[in-house]
Amino acid sequence: MKAILQRVLSASVTVDKEVVSSIGKGILVFAAVAPGDTEKEADSLANKVVKMRLWDDEAGGRWKHSVQDIEGEVLCVSQFTLLASTKKGSKPDFHGAQGGPEAKRLYHYFLQKVRDGYNADKVKDGVFQAMMEVALVNDGPTDKATKVTLELNANPPPTVKGPEKKAEKKPAAKTDGPSADGTQ
Numbered sequence: 001m002k003a004i005l006q007r008v009l010s011a012s013v014t015v016d017k018e019v020v021s022s023i024g025k026g027i028l029v030f031a032a033v034a035p036g037d038t039e040k041e042a043d044s045l046a047n048k049v050v051k052m053r054l055w056d057d058e059a060g061g062r063w064k065h066s067v068q069d070i071e072g073e074v075l076c077v078s079q080f081t082l083l084a085s086t087k088k089g090s091k092p093d094f095h096g097a098q099g100g101p102e103a104k105r106l107y108h109y110f111l112q113k114v115r116d117g118y119n120a121d122k123v124k125d126g127v128f129q130a131m132m133e134v135a136l137v138n139d140g141p142t143d144k145a146t147k148v149t150l151e152l153n154a155n156p157p158p159t160v161k162g163p164e165k166k167a168e169k170k171p172a173a174k175t176d177g178p179s180a181d182g183t184q
């Protein structure tokens with residue numbers, strides 16, 4: 001599973017010109033289910049969503065408070081396009097996204113785990129497989145133009161610590177005599 005988290009001042013989902021969900025300060029979560037994902041990945045991702053520290057504390061300490069700590073709200077939206085591949089040509093390939101009933105089942109399992117891990121009344125949802133219009137007002141540092149948007153993976157690839165060092169090329173050793181193959 002994969003998710004994009006955006007720290008927001010507000011967000012809403014509209015379907016067929018009707019607002020179906022809206023939140024105030026909190027996080028907007030776009031979540032996607034990949035083939036082979038299980039409840040284990042959903043549990044991991046839901047835990048990260050609830051515990052991710054995205055807000056400063058009262059003393060100005062950076063990245064100290066989670067959505068729970070600030071008593072914010074969460075809006076989850078299913079978004080299979082997060083798993084698109086764009087390696088070939090200019091048309092996205094969506095084979096990396098789980099389709100049909102299994103995607104719906106696991107997405108709703110994830111949503112329930114977010115509700116169980118926080119406060120069900122503060123966790124809202126879009127409409128699975130509907131044409132949704134998502135509106136949001138990003139929340140970011142007021143002294144900078146940056147906004148807070150993070151990518152979360154239930155099973156992230158291993159990270160490399162520090163810069164990779166290139167192997168040094170050593171000059172070929174000079175020999176006075178013939179080499180093993182008989183040449184000099």
